Amino acid sequence: MKGFPDTPKLLSQPTRRRPFYLRWRWLTVFLAAGYFLYCLLFSLSPFAHPLPKHTGPYAVGTIDIEAPVSPPRIIDPTLHFRGKKGDLPFELETVLFSVYYPTTYDQAKTCHHKRHTWIPNPLSLRAQGYAKAAHISNWFTDSIFTTAIRALVGSITIPAAVDVPLSSNITSHRIIIFSHGTVASRTDYSHYAGELASRGYVVVVLEHRDGSGPSSPIKRLGQPDKKRLLFDVSEVEREQDGLSPTVESFHQSQLNFRQAEIEEAVRIMKEISVGNSRQVFKQNPYHEGTQLAGWTGRLNTEGMVVAGHSYGATGAMQALKDGPTEARPFVGAIILDPGKQSGPLNTDINVPMLVVHSNSWSSKTSWFYGRAHFDTVKEIVEDNNKRGYLSWFMTSLGTSHPSITDAPLLEPYLLSFTTGATIDVYQGLRQYVHVAEDFLAFLQDGRIDRGLLAEKAEFPQYDEGSGLGMWKPGQGDNQQAWEEQGEWWDWRSYWQIHVSPLGNKEN
Numbered sequence: 001m002k003g004f005p006d007t008p009k010l011l012s013q014p015t016r017r018r019p020f021y022l023r024w025r026w027l028t029v030f031l032a033a034g035y036f037l038y039c040l041l042f043s044l045s046p047f048a049h050p051l052p053k054h055t056g057p058y059a060v061g062t063i064d065i066e067a068p069v070s071p072p073r074i075i076d077p078t079l080h081f082r083g084k085k086g087d088l089p090f091e092l093e094t095v096l097f098s099v100y101y102p103t104t105y106d107q108a109k110t111c112h113h114k115r116h117t118w119i120p121n122p123l124s125l126r127a128q129g130y131a132k133a134a135h136i137s138n139w140f141t142d143s144i145f146t147t148a149i150r151a152l153v154g155s156i157t158i159p160a161a162v163d164v165p166l167s168s169n170i171t172s173h174r175i176i177i178f179s180h181g182t183v184a185s186r187t188d189y190s191h192y193a194g195e196l197a198s199r200g201y202v203v204v205v206l207e208h209r210d211g212s213g214p215s216s217p218i219k220r221l222g223q224p225d226k227k228r229l230l231f232d233v234s235e236v237e238r239e240q241d242g243l244s245p246t247v248e249s250f251h252q253s254q255l256n257f258r259q260a261e262i263e264e265a266v267r268i269m270k271e272i273s274v275g276n277s278r279q280v281f282k283q284n285p286y287h288e289g290t291q292l293a294g295w296t297g298r299l300n301t302e303g304m305v306v307a308g309h310s311y312g313a314t315g316a317m318q319a320l321k322d323g324p325t326e327a328r329p330f331v332g333a334i335i336l337d338p339g340k341q342s343g344p345l346n347t348d349i350n351v352p353m354l355v356v357h358s359n360s361w362s363s364k365t366s367w368f369y370g371r372a373h374f375d376t377v378k379e380i381v382e383d384n385n386k387r388g389y390l391s392w393f394m395t396s397l398g399t400s401h402p403s404i405t406d407a408p409l410l411e412p413y414l415l416s417f418t419t420g421a422t423i424d425v426y427q428g429l430r431q432y433v434h435v436a437e438d439f440l441a442f443l444q445d446g447r448i449d450r451g452l453l454a455e456k457a458e459f460p461q462y463d464e465g466s467g468l469g470m471w472k473p474g475q476g477d478n479q480q481a482w483e484e485q486g487e488w489w490d491w492r493s494y495w496q497i498h499v500s501p502l503g504n505k506e507n
């Protein structure tokens with residue numbers, strides 16, 4: 001509900017702002033205090049809810065893999081950490097990811113491993129990363145963060161069986177490589193990834209070490225772990241003059257680093273597919289992957305899908321450049337809330353795309369290289385259709401930027417309180433999963449006669465007035481379709497389609 005319907009929409013202009021750390025500091029303190037007060041007032045538990053079970057026909061298995069990149073790939077040789085010559089922020093030594101994959105319920109039951117915790121060990125390193133992201137990191141706040149995070153989410157585990165065999169029903173598993181947003185990690189999208197795995201897909205969720213994640217240990221067998229904490233442009237300097245690079249070129253280095261990590265993950269999945277899994281297992285400091293020998297010849301490594309959220313969506317789009325190639329064999333992309341501040345979006349795309357905006361991403365008009373961000377995204381999708389690569393662009397109503405992550409499942413009150421999401425959190429994620437499922441099925445068989453994909457674009461622009469709950473079932477629709485389409489018959493409650501390969505709907 002909008003309080004002031006007549007307020008004109010302004011494009012956000014660059015304004016003079018208070019120093020970043022001041023805003024963050026107050027915001028963090030204010031949010032924490034406000035949240036606990038809110039919980040107290042409404043008798044809600046501030047502690048995280050357990051993650052829900054997955055709903056597809058398969059049980060979900062998971063393994064963590066970290067693999068050495070040897071020799072290390074130096075993505076940007078001109079940059080080093082401030083005052084530390086030779087310490088290169090953009091040197092790729094290992095690649096780390098979680099794999100979520102389909103298994104059988106019987107096999108999942110026999111699993112003896114402990115489940116993965118949602119906050120990977122060491123928890124204090126993660127807490128330090130969050131404190132640094134909030135610009136209040138020192139030994140005192142770090143220990144407060146550690147205590148708070150342990151109390152709030154420390155006991156949360158990911159409901160997937162660790163290191164169990166791959167389901168044998170599918171002959172050639174489609175692989176989805178997923179790239180996360182800023183201040184996120186390999187576990188932040190576990191429910192979305194697990195939902196796709198429970199529908200038969202192998203989902204590889206990266207943990208990027210490009211300085212945009214809160215923290216991540218870099219593990220190399222036989223050597224002490226390196227701590228990679230979040231870092232920003234002010235912490236790196238150029239070899240030649242000791243100055244920081246421009247924000248734009250820093251972001252480009254981060255995106256290039258992410259692309260290299262994506263390529264390395266592809267390489268490891270190919271190694272597993274051709275039967276070199278013994279080597280992958282032996283080099284994995286997480287000691288998982290005992291069942292990988294059974295994956296030989298069972299992965300579709302020719303046609304993978306790349307997906308990403310926010311910064312990760314910008315990175316996924318970049319990974320499509322000049323593609324598909326052997327290093328980046330992507331035949332389709334799922335793009336969720338492509339970045340507004342992570343640099344220009346790549347337009348050299350030669351594969352079908354599903355672009356989904358959260359409600360807040362579409363409703364807030366943002367200035368993006370001289371025009372509205374929404375229009376930029378829309379044009380990329382339209383051009384893709386013109387070149388014959390079927391692509392869709394739509395907004396998921398009632399959702400906010402983090403709706404696709406696990407955060408709203410863990411802390412539903414906190415998330416709707418701070419981000420303005422109005423949709424039921426489970427429903428929100430389910431809608432994201434349904435449309436991805438239809439898109440992935442389309443990549444398999446080329447059919448677009450399912451779900452949302454079969455609809456024309458009804459909203460060339462996002463329409464605030466037809467938001468979540470404004471549409472009533474049956475309105476302007478064929479009621480009979482309800483019988484045939486089940487839950488889909490009232491899709492207008494949840495979606496606005498901006499671009500469809502079937503063109504616009506005439507009113």
Ligand SMILES: *[C@@H]1O[C@H](CO)[C@@H](O)[C@H](O)[C@H]1NC(C)=O
Pocket residue numbers: 057058169
């Ligand atoms: C997998 O295959 C078995 C045996 O053919 C079958 O009973 C089972 O329903 C299949 N599972 C799924 C999720 O398709």
